[in-house]
Amino acid sequence: MKGMVRTLFAAAVILPITLSSAMARHGSGMGGGGYGGGGGGSTTADAAAGEAFFRANCTGCHTFGHGDHLGPDLTNRHRAGWSSRFLRDPAEALANTMYGQRLLAQWGYQMPDFNLTNEQINNIQAFLSAQDEIGPLSFTPQVVLSEAEFEEAKDVYFNRCAGCHGLYRTGATGPEIGEERSTWIGTDGLGAMLRVGTPRGMPNFGQSNILSEDEITKLASFLQDSPPEAPALPMSEIQASWELLVPVADRPSAPQTPRNWQDFFGTVLRDAGKIAIFDGDSHEEIARVDVGFAVHILRSSASGRYFYAIGRDGLVTLIDLWASTPNVVARVKGCHDARSVDGSKFAEYEDQYLIEGCYWPPQYVTYDGLTLEPQNRVDLPMTSITGEALIENRVAAIVASETAPVWIINQKEAGYVGIVDYSQAGAPLVANIAAERFLHDGGWDHTKRYFITAANASNKMVVIDTVTQSLVTSFDVGDTPHPGRGANWFDPDYGWVNATPHIGSAFVSVYGADPLDHPEHAWKVVRQISLPAAGSLFIKTHPNSPWVLVDMTLSLSNNKQICAIAKATGTVDRCFDVATAGKAVHMEFNDDGSEVWISDWANDGGGQVILDGATLNVIEKITLPATTGKFNVTNTANDVY
Numbered sequence: 001m002k003g004m005v006r007t008l009f010a011a012a013v014i015l016p017i018t019l020s021s022a023m024a025r026h027g028s029g030m031g032g033g034g035y036g037g038g039g040g041g042s043t044t045a046d047a048a049a050g051e052a053f054f055r056a057n058c059t060g061c062h063t064f065g066h067g068d069h070l071g072p073d074l075t076n077r078h079r080a081g082w083s084s085r086f087l088r089d090p091a092e093a094l095a096n097t098m099y100g101q102r103l104l105a106q107w108g109y110q111m112p113d114f115n116l117t118n119e120q121i122n123n124i125q126a127f128l129s130a131q132d133e134i135g136p137l138s139f140t141p142q143v144v145l146s147e148a149e150f151e152e153a154k155d156v157y158f159n160r161c162a163g164c165h166g167l168y169r170t171g172a173t174g175p176e177i178g179e180e181r182s183t184w185i186g187t188d189g190l191g192a193m194l195r196v197g198t199p200r201g202m203p204n205f206g207q208s209n210i211l212s213e214d215e216i217t218k219l220a221s222f223l224q225d226s227p228p229e230a231p232a233l234p235m236s237e238i239q240a241s242w243e244l245l246v247p248v249a250d251r252p253s254a255p256q257t258p259r260n261w262q263d264f265f266g267t268v269l270r271d272a273g274k275i276a277i278f279d280g281d282s283h284e285e286i287a288r289v290d291v292g293f294a295v296h297i298l299r300s301s302a303s304g305r306y307f308y309a310i311g312r313d314g315l316v317t318l319i320d321l322w323a324s325t326p327n328v329v330a331r332v333k334g335c336h337d338a339r340s341v342d343g344s345k346f347a348e349y350e351d352q353y354l355i356e357g358c359y360w361p362p363q364y365v366t367y368d369g370l371t372l373e374p375q376n377r378v379d380l381p382m383t384s385i386t387g388e389a390l391i392e393n394r395v396a397a398i399v400a401s402e403t404a405p406v407w408i409i410n411q412k413e414a415g416y417v418g419i420v421d422y423s424q425a426g427a428p429l430v431a432n433i434a435a436e437r438f439l440h441d442g443g444w445d446h447t448k449r450y451f452i453t454a455a456n457a458s459n460k461m462v463v464i465d466t467v468t469q470s471l472v473t474s475f476d477v478g479d480t481p482h483p484g485r486g487a488n489w490f491d492p493d494y495g496w497v498n499a500t501p502h503i504g505s506a507f508v509s510v511y512g513a514d515p516l517d518h519p520e521h522a523w524k525v526v527r528q529i530s531l532p533a534a535g536s537l538f539i540k541t542h543p544n545s546p547w548v549l550v551d552m553t554l555s556l557s558n559n560k561q562i563c564a565i566a567k568a569t570g571t572v573d574r575c576f577d578v579a580t581a582g583k584a585v586h587m588e589f590n591d592d593g594s595e596v597w598i599s600d601w602a603n604d605g606g607g608q609v610i611l612d613g614a615t616l617n618v619i620e621k622i623t624l625p626a627t628t629g630k631f632n633v634t635n636t637a638n639d640v641y
Ligand code: DHE
Pocket: 159, 160, 161, 162, 163, 164, 173, 268, 270, 295, 296, 297, 339, 340, 341, 395, 396, 397, 398, 399, 440, 441, 442, 484, 485, 537, 538, 585, 586, 628, 629, 630
């Protein structure tokens, strides 16, 4: 299709044209239909500038002449009155016109408000009118990358995109973006998506200065070629990466700190690849340690003494909280790409073993829990629940059972929930429970018998009975559920419930999780609690808190806010700004639930915002660079959420 269609530039249409002349050429539809709003009148409009804006910002969702995408193909859809009203304030136009309501129902998203000036609106309209006469808009050709530039783009893809779209780009949390589909989206469309994001949850990497224009151009080209081969990581290399910095014999046998170490918080400084450790009682920072690249999360050992940090580069770091100042005692790299780690929590195995789940290669690795000495590397089965042969099968969420010597591991692409028995030699996968594709995050119910997890690309939640090692059920929720570890609380009408928010739906799905006392509600959605926007990543509560808190981090409009759902009524009590510099993300209570920490995720001026657990008033703000997750020792060790 490339080269077969003409562009406004290529066709050298008279530029700038006057909007009034373009309108006159199109006659009938202009301003008609009673959709309200005035067009640009006789203002001189620059169609070339409109085209440039369209290519840079709109082509991620709209094509001109190549078919519908996330929004409609805009060929012959332009109506001056409606378009200018819509471009000026999409929310207003959608809410207050019947046509707008129809559009919303059809597409399910509200277009972001680009805060366009009148001049920009006129330019875009002039471009759309003129292009209607020309026909489909040509694609900007893919730039040719040198070998070095390809490597650069590969690294950017790995660091920023592979988590959602897969190393081989077959999709999971984000859609499939193999070379064929990427080529259909085209250089401009890919660039626009990377630049401004999408209402479906793709972040606005360009607008938020995470990717430069140069990186966006290279990435848009990289995506239109086939994905490069990814390397294996054999046991010999894992062994070679192991560093024991403080042998067990040299570590303290009792806590060397007078502080309440069980209320420590480990906070992720994502881009710095560091963990800052805070005293949860005094809010003082007591240590900052180096961990893996773009560090993702922390987990606590069963005793709480150790933090395990996992970097996206697969580096596991063991941090000893009993030292007078918390320090790194061992590290090892078992994956090229990883998101999850956990320790052994069954009685008499506490702190003894550790599992690292890989995004790449398709394997998990187990270690000695006190030294991180590698013990076993286990390949994952490469067939999905539907019998499809896989090239990628990523380990997503991992939970550690307290009722058996096992870890439960989500296999994203395969759709199986695996049970790994660490009491057996080789830490084998002893069961593989067919669930749903593509499995992502999840956590325990309040009894820690049921593992409740999101198959987010299937818009379902899955319930696994870890005692019988079987699937209980899966059920529909909203678009792309994303619970983190979820939240458990006692609902006045439905007994124990668990809940997930969604990346793509503006509500929280609350479902019964009390098969013993409320079997009629178990694993059924009992409440759908509306939020002001979609784009949520996490939900969190604490047994002592009256609130269930939820963020809307990926929303383009409400990302500074947190909403508080009252457990007593099952309704949103209030939504309020928490972030001032960046986006509000991820909540974690202190040990007794009297305070809650929320990240203001920004490169500059953000940090941890500490709220009073009852009033939700701000107590303190600690400035930190690019801080995201934070983990309280007591709550993480005991799976309190
Ligand atoms: Fe996460 C949990 C994967 C992006 C912050 N994230 C998880 C889990 C998985 C996962 C599989 C569950 C781990 C477990 O319980 O064992 N995350 C991914 C991705 O694949 C994804 C979408 C893209 C990527 O490239 O990594 C991704 N995650 C992010 C972020 O951008 C976040 C918001 C910020 C950051 O620092 O990375 C982020 N993810 C978190 C946090 C948790 C998490 C804070 C743990 C929640 C909890 O309360 O336990």
